[in-house]
Amino acid sequence: MSRSQLRRPDAPQQGRGDDTGCSVLHIDMDAFYPSVSLLRRPELKGSPVIVGGGGNRGVVLSATYEARKFGIHSAMPMTRARRLCPQATIVEPDHEAYSQVSAGVMEIFRAVTPVVEPLSLDEAVLDVSGAIRRVGSPSYIGELIRARVYDEQGITCSVGVASTKFVAKLASTRAKPDGLLVVPQDRVVEFLHPLPVGALWGVGEKTEQELVRLGLRTVGDLAQIPVATLERALGHAAGKHLAALAWGRDPRSVVPHEPDKSIGAEETFGTDVDDPAVVRRELLRLSERVGSRLRAQGYRGRTISIKIRFADFTTITRSKTLREATDTSRELYAVAGALYDGLRLDRARLRLVGVRVEGLVDADGVDEQLLLDAPEHGWRDADQAVDKASRRFGAGAVRPAALVPREGDEPVRGRPEVPERPYFRDS
Numbered sequence: 001m002s003r004s005q006l007r008r009p010d011a012p013q014q015g016r017g018d019d020t021g022c023s024v025l026h027i028d029m030d031a032f033y034p035s036v037s038l039l040r041r042p043e044l045k046g047s048p049v050i051v052g053g054g055g056n057r058g059v060v061l062s063a064t065y066e067a068r069k070f071g072i073h074s075a076m077p078m079t080r081a082r083r084l085c086p087q088a089t090i091v092e093p094d095h096e097a098y099s100q101v102s103a104g105v106m107e108i109f110r111a112v113t114p115v116v117e118p119l120s121l122d123e124a125v126l127d128v129s130g131a132i133r134r135v136g137s138p139s140y141i142g143e144l145i146r147a148r149v150y151d152e153q154g155i156t157c158s159v160g161v162a163s164t165k166f167v168a169k170l171a172s173t174r175a176k177p178d179g180l181l182v183v184p185q186d187r188v189v190e191f192l193h194p195l196p197v198g199a200l201w202g203v204g205e206k207t208e209q210e211l212v213r214l215g216l217r218t219v220g221d222l223a224q225i226p227v228a229t230l231e232r233a234l235g236h237a238a239g240k241h242l243a244a245l246a247w248g249r250d251p252r253s254v255v256p257h258e259p260d261k262s263i264g265a266e267e268t269f270g271t272d273v274d275d276p277a278v279v280r281r282e283l284l285r286l287s288e289r290v291g292s293r294l295r296a297q298g299y300r301g302r303t304i305s306i307k308i309r310f311a312d313f314t315t316i317t318r319s320k321t322l323r324e325a326t327d328t329s330r331e332l333y334a335v336a337g338a339l340y341d342g343l344r345l346d347r348a349r350l351r352l353v354g355v356r357v358e359g360l361v362d363a364d365g366v367d368e369q370l371l372l373d374a375p376e377h378g379w380r381d382a383d384q385a386v387d388k389a390s391r392r393f394g395a396g397a398v399r400p401a402a403l404v405p406r407e408g409d410e411p412v413r414g415r416p417e418v419p420e421r422p423y424f425r426d427s
Contacts, residue, residue: 017182019138019161023129024254026160026168027145029105030177032122033062035155036101037091039313048072048088050081061093065177100315101153107264108148112141115256125165127254142180152268152352154313164250166201167191173199188248193220200245207234222246263299265289266354272311274347276340283336286355291329294357298364300325301357304335308343309352318343325361332357 029035033051038044048067052060058078070085081088102121109116112135115127128141135141142159149157156178160171163185170192175181183191197216198208214233216222222230223246230239244250265286273279283306294300305319318339326332336355 017187018184019182021185022138022161022163022168022182023127023132024162024165024168025126025128025138025142025145026162026165026172027109027124027126027142028158028160028169028172028176029122029149030156030158031062031064032101032155033093033098034064034067034091036097037094038064039097039154040094041091044089044091048085050078050085050088050090051093052078052081052090054078054090054092063088101155104153105149105157107266108145108152112145115254117254118257125168125254139180139182146178146180152266163188164248165252165254166245166250167248169201170195170199189223192246192248193218193223195219197222200242201250202238202241202245207238210234219246261360262356262358263290263293263297263301263360264305264354264356265293266307266352268309268352269350272349272351274349276345276347279340279350279353280337282353283340283355284333286353287333287336288329290355290357291327291332294327294360295363298362299357299360300327300363301361302326302359303357304332304339305356305358306336306339307352307354307356308340308345308350311349311351313351315352316343319358321359325359327363 034049037051038049041049046066047064048070049064050060050067050072051062052058055078060072060074060076060078060081062074063072063081067081067085067088070088072081072084072088078090082090098121105122106116106118106124109124109126113126113128113131115130117125119125128135128138131141132138135144138161142161146157146159149155158172158175158177159180160168160173160175161180161182162168162171163183167183167188171181171183195218197203197211197219200219200222203211210233211217211222214225216225222242225243227239227243230243233239234242267282267286269282273282302323302325303319303321305317307315307317309315320335320339322331322335332355340353
């Protein structure tokens, strides 16, 4: 798949520029709360929508861009928002849905790099320096993530690509909505200096008023002031901090947050699928992938779950906890298949399926004799032989017969793929 195919046809074209050395990505969902709420209310797309409490004492949690044009913003009293835009539709928050979509988005990020620093449900900073050789340039990775977020979660995001966290965040803001902006290393100052001083990290309303009182309206104005002058006006720490930011200096590194220990994989179909045979074949493929990752990382797990997303983006999960931990692909598929059969979906149209294993323990600490009276040579030996062949000849060199493409088979997977990292947890 070409890079141009990764971009949605209707997505705005933003500045790409030279991304050499720009390994920090700031990714922010666009109007996250209303976007997720509208997944179940698609008839409201394109109209002013406000998410928040509908009572007289309610406040705005967020609003669509159509509503923001009327001056509506978060934390505004709902009574005032109604006066500004009486034609807006008010939607109650769905925090369970927000958490669910956020988890899916973060999973996409961690499939690219383990160095992910979540800042909120809908925002994170990534260090992709370790993924460049494997996946592609930082801007390409940003486009890949944008495509996957839209394809798998049904919402859009904006990406800032830069050499520091601070500049990357400003870039994602300038790229909104639904865009990507690269700030090349040698153009950071050119990018920063025209911005208002309020754009600097750490400048609140009171600090901004003080800077404007000093005649400093842009970042460029502030950059020309001696550090000692800023320190006298704002204090030693704040003055030194803002002087550094005005020249694009931000020493903060991306601090990864380790997710709960689990290993999983999921697949978004290229078109909605209603054939149980196709779904089961995908569950087998995913079970093979998850089992391989478990064994590569030296884990076994007790809780096996499946994730099902319907065509309308409704998502459900089902799980089963085993008496003993396992890492065999055959057992993972047996449980995943049984969980799917138990749903009795009757040709429901599915958008995505996933398999996940939780309750992980070190494989070395599991007594082989406790594993359901396993024979001396069995499925684990077969799995290990497949793993060995895959390491030598490439992934998929040996696979179950059901996964061998047959003449006339239609491809069911269509989203851009992040190359596999079988040794990485929770991708």
